[in-house]
Amino acid sequence: xxxxxxxxxxxxxxxxxxxxxxxxxxxxxxxxxxxxxxxxxxxxxxxxxxxxxxxxxxxxxxxxxxxxxxxxxxxxxxxxxxxxxxxxxxxxxxxxxxxxxxxxxxxxxxxxxxxxxxxxxxxxxxxxxxxxxxxxxxxxxxxxxxxxxxxxxxxxxxxxxxxxxxxxxxxxxxxxxxxxxxxxxxxxxxxxxxxxxxxxxxxxxxxxxxxxxxxxxxxxxxxxxxxxxxxxxxxxxxxxxxxxxxxxxxxxxxxxxxxxxxxxxxxxxxxxxxxxxxxxxxxxxxxxxxxxxxxxxxxxxxxxxxxxxxxxxxxxxxxxxxxxxxxxxxxxxxxxxxxxxxxxxxxxxxxxxxxxxxxxxxxxxxxxxxxxxxxxxxxxxxxxxxxxxxxxxxxxxxxxxxxxxxxxxxx
Numbered sequence: 001x002x003x004x005x006x007x008x009x010x011x012x013x014x015x016x017x018x019x020x021x022x023x024x025x026x027x028x029x030x031x032x033x034x035x036x037x038x039x040x041x042x043x044x045x046x047x048x049x050x051x052x053x054x055x056x057x058x059x060x061x062x063x064x065x066x067x068x069x070x071x072x073x074x075x076x077x078x079x080x081x082x083x084x085x086x087x088x089x090x091x092x093x094x095x096x097x098x099x100x101x102x103x104x105x106x107x108x109x110x111x112x113x114x115x116x117x118x119x120x121x122x123x124x125x126x127x128x129x130x131x132x133x134x135x136x137x138x139x140x141x142x143x144x145x146x147x148x149x150x151x152x153x154x155x156x157x158x159x160x161x162x163x164x165x166x167x168x169x170x171x172x173x174x175x176x177x178x179x180x181x182x183x184x185x186x187x188x189x190x191x192x193x194x195x196x197x198x199x200x201x202x203x204x205x206x207x208x209x210x211x212x213x214x215x216x217x218x219x220x221x222x223x224x225x226x227x228x229x230x231x232x233x234x235x236x237x238x239x240x241x242x243x244x245x246x247x248x249x250x251x252x253x254x255x256x257x258x259x260x261x262x263x264x265x266x267x268x269x270x271x272x273x274x275x276x277x278x279x280x281x282x283x284x285x286x287x288x289x290x291x292x293x294x295x296x297x298x299x300x301x302x303x304x305x306x307x308x309x310x311x312x313x314x315x316x317x318x319x320x321x322x323x324x325x326x327x328x329x330x331x332x333x334x335x336x337x338x339x340x341x342x343x344x345x346x347x348x349x350x351x352x353x354x355x356x357x358x359x360x361x362x363x364x365x366x367x368x369x370x371x372x373x374x375x376x377x378x379x380x381x382x383x384x385x386x387x388x389x390x391x392x393x394x395x396x397x398x399x400x401x402x403x404x405x406x407x408x409x410x411x
Contacts, residue, residue, distance in 0.1 A: 025156055028160070039058060043058055158264070162263040227350055
């Protein structure tokens with residue numbers, strides 16, 4: 001065995017940046033293969049009885065799933081405290097596998113169960129993953145670890161949607177569902193083999209009232225800032241995974257192009273190492289501010305060419321470059337400033353950005369699409385996006401954060 005392969009094998013066998021990246025990559029592979037397919041399959045099922053209103057049914061379904069996911073989010077700290085994070089993480093993977101088995105039945109009920117199972121897995125997985133990162137990755141190594149994690153998932157998110165749509169076109173929903181189950185089975189085996197230890201810092205028992213956690217989180221300005229950064233990022237991706245596919249289908253474009261669009265957008269995760277180099281030289285404040293403005297501005301330009309699918313898609317891909325920057329750096333402020341003893345509770349509140357970014361936009365889109373075309377969706381994304389950048393994100397409650405590369409928050 002060559003020295004490089006031996007070093008890689010050793011890195012993958014112990015908790016650290018490489019192992020965290022491998023866990024995330026396997027989970028991404030299982031989720032990416034159904035990312036675009038779910039929206040197309042939902043649209044196809046609803047089209048049978050809802051006709052032209054199928055798009056609003058899709059939005060309403062995603063909003064409902066987000067509400068369920070939001071509720072489960074606040075139960076997760078109690079479950080982790082009671083059963084341990086390793087067991088709960090494995091149970092979350094199991095939820096996704098069960099959901100995908102239900103999705104394979106090709107029914108509306110199966111679709112609902114599949115979306116819920118996938119969402120529960122996302123809730124539990126993202127909370128536990130942050131806990132793993134904070135416990136096993138030193139703070140000074142977070143930029144390297146986060147960019148490595150995204151780079152490792154680049155191929156999964158890049159090719160997964162393309163492969164998923166191809167399988168869906170040729171074999172129906174059962175093929176991408178079974179592919180997802182297989183990838184998550186590999187994840188369970190690797191996670192068991194890795195044998196992550198329990199946390200080194202004992203956390204305080206979570207309060208029974210979720211509002212207590214929310215008040216503690218909201219009372220810390222830096223954590224509010226962290227939440228707003230990732231909310232904006234997640235709202236954009238929520239739109240990108242669902243509505244461009246429906247837009248292309250509405251314009252008579254072959255379904256496979258939707259898979260390619262999402263796949264290429266996610267292949268841009270490959271620029272994460274370049275983001276790391278920039279962040280190490282400039283700090284993370286400047287890349288985050290610039291990416292908010294440029295990502296929102298290019299998405300705005302895409303709305304102006306709504307009637308030209310090719311140009312529209314190219315502009316969305318250009319915007320995705322800057323969203324990847326936010327993916328690479330957006331979690332770092334939270335992981336640096338959350339108190340270790342409150343980490344499970346604060347991670348729970350922090351993670352609500354995912355459900356909020358799916359529920360609020362989806363609920364609005366469901367109403368807009370009953371009257372307007374898909375242009376209303378992308379216009380609303382821009383309005384919400386620019387509402388957070390950059391002043392509300394970087395000046396909260398009159399507090400001014402250090403803008404130097406060596407500043408406390410954005411380095």
